[in-house]
Amino acid sequence: MLIIFKYSCFLLFSLLSFCVPGKSNRPNVILIIADDMGWDDVSFHGSNQILTPNIDLLAYTGVALERYYSHCVCTPSRSALLTGKFAHVTGMQGYPLTNAEDRALPITEKTLPQYFKEVGYATHLVGKWHVGQSRVEYLPTSRGFDSHFGHRGGYIDYYEYTLLETWSVGDVSGFDLFRNDTAAWDVEGYITDVYNKEAISVIDLHDISKPLFLMVAHNAPHSANEGAPLQAPPELVRSMRHIDLPQRRYYAAMVKRLDDSVGDIVKALSDKGILDNTIIAFISDNGGITSGMSVNYALNWPLRGLKMTPFEGGIRVNGLVWSKNLTQGEHLWKGYMHVADWVPTLLSAAGLEIPSDIDGIDLWDSIVSNRESKRDVIFEIDDYTGFMAIISHDYKLITGVVITNYSNHQGDMFKGIIGTGPSYEDALRNSTLYSVLSDIGVPFEMSDTSLRNKIKISCNMDKSNICYPSNGTWCLFNIKEDPCEIIDLSSKYPDIAEKLYSQLKAEIKRMIPRKVPHEINLQAMPSLHNYAWDVWHASEGNF
Numbered sequence: 001m002l003i004i005f006k007y008s009c010f011l012l013f014s015l016l017s018f019c020v021p022g023k024s025n026r027p028n029v030i031l032i033i034a035d036d037m038g039w040d041d042v043s044f045h046g047s048n049q050i051l052t053p054n055i056d057l058l059a060y061t062g063v064a065l066e067r068y069y070s071h072c073v074c075t076p077s078r079s080a081l082l083t084g085k086f087a088h089v090t091g092m093q094g095y096p097l098t099n100a101e102d103r104a105l106p107i108t109e110k111t112l113p114q115y116f117k118e119v120g121y122a123t124h125l126v127g128k129w130h131v132g133q134s135r136v137e138y139l140p141t142s143r144g145f146d147s148h149f150g151h152r153g154g155y156i157d158y159y160e161y162t163l164l165e166t167w168s169v170g171d172v173s174g175f176d177l178f179r180n181d182t183a184a185w186d187v188e189g190y191i192t193d194v195y196n197k198e199a200i201s202v203i204d205l206h207d208i209s210k211p212l213f214l215m216v217a218h219n220a221p222h223s224a225n226e227g228a229p230l231q232a233p234p235e236l237v238r239s240m241r242h243i244d245l246p247q248r249r250y251y252a253a254m255v256k257r258l259d260d261s262v263g264d265i266v267k268a269l270s271d272k273g274i275l276d277n278t279i280i281a282f283i284s285d286n287g288g289i290t291s292g293m294s295v296n297y298a299l300n301w302p303l304r305g306l307k308m309t310p311f312e313g314g315i316r317v318n319g320l321v322w323s324k325n326l327t328q329g330e331h332l333w334k335g336y337m338h339v340a341d342w343v344p345t346l347l348s349a350a351g352l353e354i355p356s357d358i359d360g361i362d363l364w365d366s367i368v369s370n371r372e373s374k375r376d377v378i379f380e381i382d383d384y385t386g387f388m389a390i391i392s393h394d395y396k397l398i399t400g401v402v403i404t405n406y407s408n409h410q411g412d413m414f415k416g417i418i419g420t421g422p423s424y425e426d427a428l429r430n431s432t433l434y435s436v437l438s439d440i441g442v443p444f445e446m447s448d449t450s451l452r453n454k455i456k457i458s459c460n461m462d463k464s465n466i467c468y469p470s471n472g473t474w475c476l477f478n479i480k481e482d483p484c485e486i487i488d489l490s491s492k493y494p495d496i497a498e499k500l501y502s503q504l505k506a507e508i509k510r511m512i513p514r515k516v517p518h519e520i521n522l523q524a525m526p527s528l529h530n531y532a533w534d535v536w537h538a539s540e541g542n543f
């Protein structure tokens with residue numbers, strides 16, 4: 001009886017929403033993700049070397065998230081973003097997925113697009129996936145997205161869309177750009193522009209009787225394959241001649257196109273007439289990688305450490321949220337937020353029910369009304385590398401094995417500017433977003449750029465006693481007073497260190513161990529699949 005009642009209500013409801021023409025009243029949600037972009041690579045954080053006027057204007061007229069944390073690698077952060085759970089809880093922590101692993105975000109986990117789809121949103125992914133691609137049921141279109149156009153693995157070449165893996169049999173390359181379940185061999189162009197065009201087309205073609213959830217997960221500014229890791233159109237690289245380091249010019253050009261795309265996407269929303277009712281978030285998936293494996297010359301300066309480390313440079317990353325409702329506020333939120341908090345925060349922003357079995361915390365009201373954060377514990381656990389870290393009430397404990405080469409302060413040598421560099425104010429005025437904001441009547445004054453001084457981090461860089469953890473020892477930092485993680489407080493506050501360590505030990509009990517990476521399955525070999533990194537494992541039950 002109840003079921004019949006529910007069903008008829010559902011019918012009536014569907015009928016009503018079908019019959020009533022016009023816009024849906026749920027807000028649209030656009031999530032833009034940069035790949036391996038450093039803390040110091042957006043100009044609203046204070047640097048004049050690489051200018052990101054479109055991203056900055058979203059911060060100046062929205063809310064910059066000063067203490068936004070992610071996991072330190074792609075697969076873990078994307079898993080947490082999609083599920084609202086810490087990566088170690090779903091077994092997705094540590095070393096990122098390779099295309100030859102038969103492993104994925106467990107299909108028992110509900111994803112952010114699934115939550116939105118369930119209540120009638122159109123859901124689209126443009127760009128990177130990287131939480132499983134060996135089986136059909138692991139693909140975005142099996143996990144809540146109506147459509148996917150993009151790469152399924154860690155990165156692709158910016159023009160050839162290939163990804164190279166090094167197996168024991170040698171280097172193995174394959175094509176990794178797909179339209180839903182089909183390799184997109186016909187595509188031409190620079191991948192950031194290709195994704196930009198696709199995102200705009202999704203917006204243009206969107207049926208506004210439904211709300212829209214669109215995730216744009218750019219390849220940029222991740223490095224491409226070894227041999228040609230940094231790629232950008234030559235004229236764009238030429239426009240970066242104020243930058244001293246040649247590699248950093250390429251990187252800056254990669255970031256510039258990403259920033260342009262942010263402006264274009266907001267303009268498309270405005271042209272479509274739906275910007276007023278849209279929430280936009282821009283985040284980095286993890287810190288930049290200034291040297292070593294997959295180096296892209298990103299800078300996390302002055303934060304300590306790189307991608308793949310639990311230091312601030314690996315996990316404290318760029319984040320902001322924008323909506324027309326936020327344009328009158330404080331523009332800077334100082335509370336802690338973790339990537340797992342987006343699920344409940346965005347669902348809450350859309351007036352939807354929040355699941356209770358997740359780690360994420362709904363921070364929407366705190367952000368909107370500039371109140372204290374309800375997030376006070378953050379974990380960064382990687383059982384493959386062998387480290388674990390916890391942040392609680394401004395204290396951070398790191399213990400275990402870290403990659404020493406990635407755990408120092410890097411990149412002060414990369415900051416050189418030749419001459420005065422381009423004018424920041426001109427860059428803002430020239431940007432697409434500047435015109436969009438003026439079209440929709442959102443006030444912006446040049447004096448709003450003072451946010452840069454409020455968010456800029458400066459530290460005393462005396463590193464003579466810098467602490468490195470090991471298996472059996474730890475470092476304790478106060479990351480509010482010492483955001484650069486230089487002064488070890490573990491002998492001063494042994495009780496705090498002990499308490500945090502016992503919290504970590506308790507949390508470890510929830511961990512699903514990461515399976516050994518590099519478990520290469522030869523069935524994945526692209527030459528067996530028309531030279532693409534296509535689905536290579538039959539689905540359960542198909543044997």
Ligand SMILES: *[C@@H]1O[C@H](CO)[C@@H](O)[C@H](O)[C@H]1NC(C)=O
Pocket residue numbers: 146147148149179180
């Ligand atoms: C993916 O499939 C959906 C559903 O069939 C379709 O509407 C959409 O256009 C496809 N997307 C692409 C990029 O081909």
Ligand SMILES: *[C@@H]1O[C@H](CO)[C@@H](O)[C@H](O)[C@H]1NC(C)=O
Pocket residue numbers: 025026027028276277278279323324325349
């Ligand atoms: C802005 O606030 C109004 C009133 O609370 C709400 O109806 C609307 O959904 C909000 N828009 C967005 C994009 O959050």
Ligand SMILES: *[C@@H]1O[C@H](CO)[C@@H](O)[C@H](O)[C@H]1NC(C)=O
Pocket residue numbers: 385386401471472
């Ligand atoms: C850390 O030490 C423990 C106990 O000695 C050992 O079992 C573990 O394998 C070590 N971990 C690493 C990553 O070296």
Ligand SMILES: *[C@@H]1O[C@H](CO)[C@@H](O)[C@H](O)[C@H]1NC(C)=O
Pocket residue numbers: 292403405
């Ligand atoms: C660390 O750096 C040293 C010196 O550059 C290098 O020889 C070593 O292979 C690096 N180790 C790792 C784990 O990257």
Ligand SMILES: *[C@@H]1O[C@H](CO)[C@@H](O)[C@H](O)[C@H]1NC(C)=O
Pocket residue numbers: 422423424426427430
């Ligand atoms: C802004 O646009 C003007 C006119 O096109 C151009 O001369 C100038 O170089 C641009 N400046 C920046 C910083 O983009």
